Amino acid sequence: MSDTPSSPAAPYRSGFACFVGRPNAGKSTLTNALVGTKVAITSDRPQTTRHTVRGIVHRPDAQLVLVDTPGLHKPRTLLGERLNDLVRSTWAEVDVIGFCLPADQKLGPGDKFIAKELAEIKKTPKVAIVTKTDLVDSKRLAEQLIAISQLGAELGIEWAEIIPVSAVADKQVGLVAELLTKLLPKGQPLYPDGDLTDEPEQIMVAELIREAALEGVRDELPHSLAVVVEEMIPREDRPADRPLLDIHANVYIERQSQKAIVIGAKGARLKHVGTTARKHIEALLGTPVYLDLHVKVAKDWQRDPKQLRKLGF
Numbered sequence: 001m002s003d004t005p006s007s008p009a010a011p012y013r014s015g016f017a018c019f020v021g022r023p024n025a026g027k028s029t030l031t032n033a034l035v036g037t038k039v040a041i042t043s044d045r046p047q048t049t050r051h052t053v054r055g056i057v058h059r060p061d062a063q064l065v066l067v068d069t070p071g072l073h074k075p076r077t078l079l080g081e082r083l084n085d086l087v088r089s090t091w092a093e094v095d096v097i098g099f100c101l102p103a104d105q106k107l108g109p110g111d112k113f114i115a116k117e118l119a120e121i122k123k124t125p126k127v128a129i130v131t132k133t134d135l136v137d138s139k140r141l142a143e144q145l146i147a148i149s150q151l152g153a154e155l156g157i158e159w160a161e162i163i164p165v166s167a168v169a170d171k172q173v174g175l176v177a178e179l180l181t182k183l184l185p186k187g188q189p190l191y192p193d194g195d196l197t198d199e200p201e202q203i204m205v206a207e208l209i210r211e212a213a214l215e216g217v218r219d220e221l222p223h224s225l226a227v228v229v230e231e232m233i234p235r236e237d238r239p240a241d242r243p244l245l246d247i248h249a250n251v252y253i254e255r256q257s258q259k260a261i262v263i264g265a266k267g268a269r270l271k272h273v274g275t276t277a278r279k280h281i282e283a284l285l286g287t288p289v290y291l292d293l294h295v296k297v298a299k300d301w302q303r304d305p306k307q308l309r310k311l312g313f
């Protein structure tokens, strides 16, 4: 571990954080930047949470687990209200909430709507995170910091911190991690340090391929598409500084007619799917990848228990 060692007196902290903010506020980009190479992405959920883990920040002095929350909506229907209840209960369960507000946009009704809801959650500490600071000058940034502090005062929110960050320019990302972990309770690591079994990684990789394969054809292939990663093996005889991970995966569809959709004219679509998925997988795993994709028909797999088991359902 290359991080500055924690003083022996500092207790180990561990816990959960979620990022909230309106669409495009920079939540995912910040999550990825925080998780960086030290990330263990996993689809496991510890007993303590019902929420999807997006990434884990391992530090010598702390473990910060970033979880996903569904977005908060202006409720127009009963379902909308129920979803909002779910969001509020997540906010009450995590140890710290990061409220992301882009520096390049004035606070708007969307931000205020979320802030009002946040004000109702009294016990969870809230950190205001001003994202995308690389897009503004210092004058504009100062205005935004003041506006956020005023918004807190108006609504009775006491920000634990207000932190400017640029995930893209890698400015203050480490500070965000540090300030968030400071607000976590003392405790043991929730996940094993760093190393993961292959299985959750394979599931994440399969999910990235599935996402890429469904891009633009969601309506035509609603739930008919499943992906199974057969193998992930480091290529032998590669120099240590130029590793390559071979990934073999099968894309299953239910009918022959769907094969053409996935593969596209002269294989162009499948090629595009492979390129897109590979980029995301490389970002996830932090290593160059050779992705080998095959499309297979598994007839009516959704109705066949044996096939369902094979496909991981």
Ligand SMILES: Nc1nc2c(ncn2[C@@H]2O[C@H](COP(=O)(O)OP(=O)(O)OP(=O)(O)O)[C@@H](O)[C@H]2O)c(=O)[nH]1
Pocket: 021, 022, 023, 024, 025, 026, 027, 028, 029, 030, 131, 132, 133, 134, 135, 165, 166, 167, 168, 169
């Ligand atoms: N210049 C700059 N752009 C950023 C930064 N962070 C995010 N962006 C861009 O802002 C856009 C939205 O970022 P996301 O991270 O997807 O935002 P989000 O809040 O997760 O969005 P939703 O998933 O819609 O809720 C993307 O185009 C990012 O590339 C940053 O620090 N600087």
